[in-house]
Amino acid sequence: MDKDNRFALLVIGLPFLGLIYCLGIILIFILSPFAQNHAFITGILAAMIPFSIAASIWIRASAKAYDRNK
Structure with a gap:
């Protein structure tokens, strides 16, 4: 996968993935009594799931860039 395709996937796919994630959270709140009682x-x-994924990607990319500069 070249850089242009990867960037297009990021720009187009990431918002759709976020939308699906938000809809899933809304469905969990609608269907789960535990989620309603412990909102x-x-x-x-x-909130922590996407933050953890983003932080791990950021740290992995930073480590890769740091290893290249050595």
């Missing part, structure tokens, strides 16, 4: 815990978990 704060569910909300924190829903």
Whole structure:
């Protein structure tokens, strides 16, 4: 996959992935009594999942760039 295709996938695919994730969280809140009764815990978990994925990608990319500069 070349850089242009990867960038297009990022620009087009990432918003759709976010939309699907948000719809999934909404469905969890509608269907799950636990999520309704413990909205704060569910909300924190829903926010931490994308943050953790983004942080791990960022750290991995930074480590790769640091190894190239050595």
